[in-house]
Amino acid sequence: MSTNVKTRFAPSPTGHLHVGGARTAIYCWAYAKANGGKFLLRIEDTDQNRSSEQATTGFFNDLSWLKILWDEGPTINNAGGGNEGPYYQSKRLDLYKEQLDRLLELELAYYAFETPEELQVERKKARAQKRAYRYNRKSLELSKETVTQFLAEGKPHVVRFKVPEGGPLTVTDCVVGDVTVERTEVDDFVIFKGDGFPTYHFAVIVDDALMHITHVLRGQEHLNNTFKHILLQEALGFERPMYAHISLIFNPDGSKMSKRDKDKALRKYVRENNIESSPIVCITDEAWSAWQSSKDNQLETEEATALAAELGIELPEINVDDFKKAGYMPEVLLNYLCLLGWSPGDDIEQFDSDFLIEKFSLDRIVKSPAKFDRAKLLAFNLDALQKLSAAEFESRLLHWCEEYAPEFAALEQFSLFASANHERSKTFRDAIVTSSFITVDDEAIVWPETKPVKKALLKGEVSGLSRMPAIIEAFKEVESWSAEAIDSCLHTLASTLAEGNLGKVAQPVRIAVAGGPVSPPIGDTLILLGKKSTLRRLERCHEYFASTCDA
RNA sequence: GGUCCCAUCGUCUAGCCAGGUCAGGACACCAGGUUUUCAUCCUGGGAACAGGGGUUCGAAUCCCCUUGGGAUCACCA
Structure with a gap:
């Protein structure tokens, strides 16, 4: 295929790497490798309130565990490097400002002074009138003098992109095909926020261009955003990368598989059992009532885990880390995730990453969404476990126990413990569950x-x-x-x-x-x-x- | 609600783009068998082209409509 293929995975470090994100990362990685290109990792931490260093480290660990290593990006262990960094958006402010000035100069961007509250009113109005919300360009009517004066006064403001006049917009997606939308459907979206940081739309365009990304593979929730992105690219004179939008992953019940599922499970149990106050000390009364007051207030991961343990309920596994804890092998998770939306054909289902790199192509990605089937994952893990030699099983089980079940890792007869459990375990955790009496x-x-x-x-x-x-x-x-x-x-x-x-x-x-x-x-x-x-x-x-x- | 996307067994999918094999595989399920428990393992079985129109000698495959599902409509990404 084309030379110099470069893909990127660009998570925002606000939580854990979930299976959907992991699959996207795998596809990005596999596509780059399949075409002799490079895979880049970029941390999208422009949301000052939600990003955390801890989450960033979590992403590094999860990706490393899956052996999805980035050729360019933050330097961690044996991954990363490259000279088109920094690879944290929070450290690229100057670059964004430079591009913003160009846009301002070209009058393709303008300052806007509405408060979030004012906009909220407009949005509600739009909903009530059963139409999509569009910014009304009120600030565009302000005279140059007024704008200068407002800015001098330090009036809070954002910068919006001025969508140029023109015909319909079409993007040719490698998975979905041609998608066309009327230009009037795209409103003058914000590109710089009140806090002086660029929005996702702006940062992603600047970074992808500056980092020479050739193929953007991402979740289908971004399909609509693509029109904003190509407009921005045209305005800035950037080349348009190839796009490939991958369908979403759902729960077996058809709901979207989301990071909020754990919180949902907990809420459901608490509601159904009429539990009115926190049964454990690590959740304070304040934290409990804040949690109960709104669905938007989620419990911290540690709190959620502790509460689930106390109530004796299993939280759904949705993050890569959950599957690691549950005793799955990384190559199996990778294999299974690949199959959710892609297949190599020839009735082959179980394969390793070398095979994936050899066979992976965009044209075999399925358009329709997939439901996550834990039973099949489990069956795959069993198969993989059974293929392991006795020595390999023992060493990998030991490794897992050291992290999650130290009392077993310390067993004098660990070797026997391992061999006794080899053929009857579907996961590493199975071994300790059926041998807990030891x-x-x-x-x-x-x-x-x-x-x-x-x-x-x-x-x-x-x-x-x-x-x-x-x-x-x-x-x-x-x-x-x-x-x-x-x-x-x-x-x-x-x-x-x-x-x-x-x-x-x-x-x-x-x-x-x-x-x-x-x-x-x-x-x-x-x-x-x-x-x-x-x-x-x-x-x-x-x-x-x-x-x-x-x- | 506007816009956009999607549609093959219960689930993931092959087949579609270049119409013509009893629509193939895997997981799950059911029935037998092996086994000191559980789990494995072996054999067999049921199971799908959402509906309706076209085009064609012929449609899962191409076109249109309907229905259903989903995404999105933020100073989050």
Whole structure:
């Protein structure tokens, strides 16, 4: 394809990198790589109130985790660099002002003095009259002298772009095709804000031009903005890049997948359960009532996480970081995200990033929006996990545990813990969930009387519980606590106590030591626990049920 | 409401641009089987061209309309 392809991903650091943004970044990266071009990262932090350094770092981490590394941009670890920076918009004010002066000189931009409140009134009027809001160009009627005077007085102002006269506007989008709109649909939008910062529209045009971006891939919510952008480019004499607008990602219920989904889930639960005050200390009464007073006041991430944990509800996974925490592998998330709107054809679905780079093209991007299907992601993760060698699985599980489950990372028999969980885990988290009994103290194991527990211990002609004393005695005799010894002991027990039915002895043992019907294979489970803990748990279980039910 | 975008199994999609294979695959689901639990694993199955008009010998594919869904209409990006 064309030479010098350069794409960019330009997030505003106001939250976390969510899956939609991640997919855009992946496509940008893949397109650049597929065409021997460069991928650039730019931080759009012109919103002084909402941008944060913490969020910026989060974006770097999330992108790095996915192995989407930028050739140009902020220098972090082994990514970034380039000499068309700085790559933070907040540090490019001079550049924007320079371009703004040109526009002012050409009389393609003008000062406007309406207050936000005044504009709000106009907007409401427009809504009531069932038409789209357009700025009425009132400030354009001001005389030069008045404007000069207002500015000298320090009257608060913005700068607006003066949309030139002309015919309809057409942009040829690489995904959507030709899109045409009447010029009158574009109003004189603000390009410089009252705080002296450029708006998104202005900064993005200046930066994309100065950084020589050739292809702009972005979410379809920007399709309408494109007309503002091409107008600005024409006014400034910039070349128009190629545009590719990617459809949105939705939740399974059809709603737009958004960063607000977590907040929504929490609100719903709180409302449905009539919870009137904060159940945890980390959310103050003030924070709670502020949150409850308006849907626009979202809880901080930490607060939301803590509250969800307290209420015992699962927050929907929407950010890249959520999937990392949940124990998915980055290459799987990347793979799955690619498939939401693009496919390589030939019935191929599972692939790595080398394959992606080789095959990626804009003309295979689907126009229609996609729903995010966690079940398929999970299935992909399972497949990928199973393809890992034992050593690789162990090292990656260890890595994950070090970050999210240090008590498991510290396990002396980590190797066995890993191998025992390899083929039965769909995510890294699965391994610690079904093996949580390992890190629980012997004296803290409890046995909820659920159906499977009752079935294994209390039901039947000869109950599992009644076999317990014999099992305990047999285990006491096992000298070396090895897989072979345990196995042979269990088989012997099965033939003497249960006509060779291994399940009849294994399942009561499993429940006794694990506190529930699910654990790794029984031999591994017992070795992981050790002989002493195994015996203690068996005894405690026997005592507990013997005392509660006079069987 | 104005403007713009979109429309193949429950879901992601292949097929469409260059009309002509029982509309293919994956996930999910259902039924069997393997397995000491859970999870895997194996076999089989049901499942879609939104509706209506054209064009054509022939339409999922090209055109129009209807319906449905979505985006956007900020001194946020």
